[in-house]
Amino acid sequence: MRPLFSTMDEKQIRGQFRIRISGIELGKHCFSTSCTKEFFELAELDKVQDGSVDLRVEMEKSEKMVDFKCHFEGFVVAECDRCLEPVRLPLDFDERLVVKLVAEKSMAGENEDDDVWVMDENTYEVDIFHFVYESIALAIPLRIVHEDDAEGNPTCDPEVIARLDEMSAGKNEGGTDPRWDALKDIKLD
Ligand SMILES: [Zn+2]
Numbered sequence: 001m002r003p004l005f006s007t008m009d010e011k012q013i014r015g016q017f018r019i020r021i022s023g024i025e026l027g028k029h030c031f032s033t034s035c036t037k038e039f040f041e042l043a044e045l046d047k048v049q050d051g052s053v054d055l056r057v058e059m060e061k062s063e064k065m066v067d068f069k070c071h072f073e074g075f076v077v078a079e080c081d082r083c084l085e086p087v088r089l090p091l092d093f094d095e096r097l098v099v100k101l102v103a104e105k106s107m108a109g110e111n112e113d114d115d116v117w118v119m120d121e122n123t124y125e126v127d128i129f130h131f132v133y134e135s136i137a138l139a140i141p142l143r144i145v146h147e148d149d150a151e152g153n154p155t156c157d158p159e160v161i162a163r164l165d166e167m168s169a170g171k172n173e174g175g176t177d178p179r180w181d182a183l184k185d186i187k188l189d
Pocket of ligand 1: 080081082083084085145146155156157
């Protein structure tokens with residue numbers, strides 16, 4: 001299969017999430033980037049097909065720590081669990097990542113948590129690509145469906161819903177409920 005991106009494109013996208021922490025002044029540094037369709041294709045998030053999420057980062061560097069306060073705002077497009085058509089899900093949330101800098105090399109990599117990393121104080125840059133896509137993945141609801149309208153009717157693709165109804169009606173042609181048929185096969189001691 002042909003890769004979706006040339007190596008250069010992938011490098012450029014990943015490069016936006018590698019943040020230099022070495023040799024920068026102590027204090028606050030702000031920057032922003034966006035997670036676009038290409039980002040979501042690289043991240044291979046379950047169900048997410050597309051999206052556009054702006055990421056604003058306020059990074060604060062102190063002697064022994066780098067604190068990333070991240071604000072995510074935008075939307076992703078994911079598959080509806082009911083009709084499989086795309087649903088646009090708005091996102092607007094904050095996440096925080098703390099990188100503790102240690103002199104003891106043996107302690108580096110002993111992360112305290114998903115969002116508390118322990119790194120060698122000589123680390124040149126921090127790669128937040130995984131942190132960013134996992135933050136977005138966690139912000140997406142477990143069940144994705146088109147919302148009901150004001151009258152409480154589903155706004156799913158009506159053609160798909162009609163076909164699904166037909167299929168479940170078809171299963172009943174024998175006159176019995178398939179769920180009961182399944183139960184009959186269960187042997188009770
Ligand atoms: Zn739907």
